[in-house]
Amino acid sequence: MIIATNITKRFGKLIALDNVSASCSKGECVALIGPNGSGKTTLIKSILGMVVPDSGTITFNGQNISNNWQYRSQIGYMPQIGRYPENMTIGQVLDMMSDIRMHEGRRDNDLLNEFDFKSLLDKRMRTLSGGTRQKVSAALAFMFDPEVLILDEPTAGLDPVASEILKQKIIAEKKSGKLILITSHILSELDDLATQVIYMQDGKLVFHKPIEVLKHETGEHKLSRAIASVMVQCQ
């Protein structure tokens, strides 16, 4: 579904992505893990077309994404920090995004309902708490029923109840055959979600493995412990 081949991205002298290749398929939940600054967000942004690699190719459903923007309507993206017009209300932002996406299919309001947004729709974005802003980003990522969900630190700043609602939604979407790419530093959270792990360090993809293989190799039953043991080895 998404294939990245030999992606390199430099910011000045810094190599943020160093010849990264990876292939992700439908129905998988791929955890993108690695220390701060290892290149996870740069890889995500390259897939989204927000960062243009210096070399390499990325295909989405077999089509090269360079000079192509239509594939993006198939992706729901939840950024680390959502930026919105601050004077607009939540309701206006949701409507604006619907207009921009020109979405004609099913509108998925599950998260809006479960986060109980009804009473919040008139609140202006500039007045929102960090967690409520995250909920807006989550609701928008899932709203247009995309084939692929890219979630960058999705539960950062969410309270435990909202985190659990979002996790259950991610699990349901994975079961329905979507591809989910997720980054998180809260490894325990990925235990219930991830089917595969991509581990990055210093801009390089160190490994891409199914969870079961990783657990077997490390002798750990929990993903969080397996990853922790790999991170120690890689340091």
Ligand SMILES: Nc1ncnc2c1ncn2[C@@H]1O[C@H](COP(=O)(O)OP(=O)(O)OP(=O)(O)O)[C@@H](O)[C@H]1O
């Ligand atoms: N626009 C940019 N200009 C210059 N350097 C950048 C830019 N974007 C990212 N970088 C650098 O590229 C490297 C990789 O950053 P990236 O955000 O991809 O890391 P990350 O793995 O997502 O980190 P974190 O876990 O902290 O979110 C970092 O050294 C970062 O400072």
